[in-house]
Amino acid sequence: MSVRSVCLAAAAAVMMALGQGCTVTTTTGDFVDQYERCNASTDDCAAGFSCQNANTMVAGASGPGAFCTSSCSSSSQCPASADLLEGVCVVSNGTGQCYTACVAGSLACPSGETCVEVAGMMPYCVPGSGGGPVVTFAVYDTCSSGTDPCASGTTCVEANTMVAGQSAPGALCSLASGCTSSDDCPTAPTGLEGVCVIANSSGVCYSACAAGSLACPTGQTCVESAGMMPYCVPNGT
Numbered sequence: 001m002s003v004r005s006v007c008l009a010a011a012a013a014v015m016m017a018l019g020q021g022c023t024v025t026t027t028t029g030d031f032v033d034q035y036e037r038c039n040a041s042t043d044d045c046a047a048g049f050s051c052q053n054a055n056t057m058v059a060g061a062s063g064p065g066a067f068c069t070s071s072c073s074s075s076s077q078c079p080a081s082a083d084l085l086e087g088v089c090v091v092s093n094g095t096g097q098c099y100t101a102c103v104a105g106s107l108a109c110p111s112g113e114t115c116v117e118v119a120g121m122m123p124y125c126v127p128g129s130g131g132g133p134v135v136t137f138a139v140y141d142t143c144s145s146g147t148d149p150c151a152s153g154t155t156c157v158e159a160n161t162m163v164a165g166q167s168a169p170g171a172l173c174s175l176a177s178g179c180t181s182s183d184d185c186p187t188a189p190t191g192l193e194g195v196c197v198i199a200n201s202s203g204v205c206y207s208a209c210a211a212g213s214l215a216c217p218t219g220q221t222c223v224e225s226a227g228m229m230p231y232c233v234p235n236g237t
Contacts, residue, residue, distance in 0.1 A: 030042070030043050030044070031043075031044050031046075032044065032045050032046070032051070032068050033046050033068065033081070033082040033110075034046045034048075034049045034068050034069075034070075034079060034081060034082060034098075034100070035067060035068060035069065035081050035082075035087075035098070035099060035100035035110060035125065036067060036068055036082075036110040036111070037065060037066065037067050037110065037111065037112045037113065037127055038051040038066050038067055038068050039051065039066065040052075040066055043068075045068035046068060046082075048070055048079070049068040049069060049070050050068070050069070050070070051066050051067070051068055052066060052067070052068075052069050052097065053065070053066050054066070054067060054069070054097065054099075054126060054127045054128075055090065055092040055095045055096075055097050055149065056090060056092050056116075056126055056149040057126070057128060058114050058126055058127070058128030064127065064128075065112070065113075065126075065127025065128045066127065067110075067113070067127045069097045069098050069099070070097070070098050071095070071096055071097065071098075072087075072089035072096045072097065072098050073089065073091070073096050073153070074089050074152070074153060075087060075088050075089040075098075075122075075152060077089060077098070078098035078099075079098070081100040081101075081110075083100075085100050085101045085102065086100075086101040086122065087099070087100060087101070088100070088101050088121065088122050088124040088152065089152045089153070090124065090149065090151075090152055091150060091151075091152055091153055091154060091155055091176070092149030092150055092155070096152075099124040099125055099126065100124060100125050101122050101123060101124055101125075102115040102123050102124060102125045103115070103123065108125075109125035110125060112127060112128070113125040113126060113127050113128065114126050114128055121138070121151050121152060137149065137150050137151065137156070137173045138151050138173065138188075138189045138217075139151050139153075139154050139173050139174070139186055139188060139189065139194075139207075140172055140173060140174065140188050140189075140194075140205075140206060140207035140217055140232065141172065141173050141217045141218075142170060142171070142172055142217055142218060142219035142220055142234045142235075143156040143171050143172060143173050144156065144171065150173035151173060153175070153186070154173045154174055154175060154176070154186075155173070155174075155175075155176040156171050156172070156173055157171060157172065157173075157174050157175075157176065157204060158170075158171050159171060159172060159204060159206075159233060159234050159236070160197065160198075160199045160200045160202045160203075160204045161197055161199045161200075161204075161223075161233055162233065162236050163221045163223070163233050163234075163235055163236065166235070166236040166237060167236070167237060168236045168237045169234070169236045170219065170220075170233070170234025170235050170236040170237075171234055172204075172206070172217075172220070172234045174204055174205045174206070175204075175205050178202055178203045178204060178205075179196035179198075179203040179204065179205050180196065180198075180203055181196050182194060182195050182196040182205075182229075183196075184196060184203075184205065185205035185206075186205070188207040188208070190207070192207050192208040192209065192215075193207075193208040193229065194206070194207065194208070195207070195208050195228070195229050195231040197228075197231060206231040206232055206233065207220075207231065207232045208229050208230065208231055208232075209222035209230050209231060209232045210222065210230065215232070216232035217232060219234060219235050220232040220233060220234050220235060221233055221235055
């Protein structure tokens with residue numbers, strides 16, 4: 001058989017295969033490693049990750065940046081980055097997302113991200129740059145419900161008790177799952193114990209304190225109750 005005949009036969013076989021429903025798959029976006037910036041419309045994230053808007057922002061940004069991440073409730077669920085840096089779980093605004101850990105400065109982060117340093121947490125990279133990062137609030141810090149990002153494992157919840165003379169409770173970064181005893185409550189960044197206060201049919205963890213508001217996070221008052229360890233209550237209105 002001539003070379004020309006062989007070529008024609010091969011071409012015919014290809015055409016027959018295509019006629020029987022074979023398809024060719026192409027991708028138009030880029031492959032993006034875990035924790036890097038991405039475009040949800042065009043980019044493909046590493047296996048196990050998806051392109052999502054971050055649940056925290058850099059100060060001055062009009063909205064959150066998107067990056068390749070996965071859901072979490074603790075940092076043990078977050079894989080290491082492509083650079084083998086640890087994963088950090090950040091729980092904020094009702095969601096938990098994995099971020100990559102970092103050292104100091106944005107140069108330690110993927111392009112277009114900023115290294116956030118938070119008391120009580122490993123620093124991590126947030127999509128966005130310029131103006132400095134939004135502060136992530138440590139466990140038991142005063143916060144604004146629904147808007148402030150809390151430390152890993154906590155979320156901004158309304159206090160179930162109030163400072164005397166106030167008509168509305170404040171909010172603090174505490175366990176979203178609540179508590180049934182103080183054993184459920186994490187230790188404060190200051191090293192003080194967590195105290196479970198059960199009131200109004202719910203249990204909320206607060207930071208223990210000594211005497212006076214200076215022992216409490218900013219915007220909170222040390223409350224002394226008979227039979228209980230003193231604890232810090234967010235000042236409401």
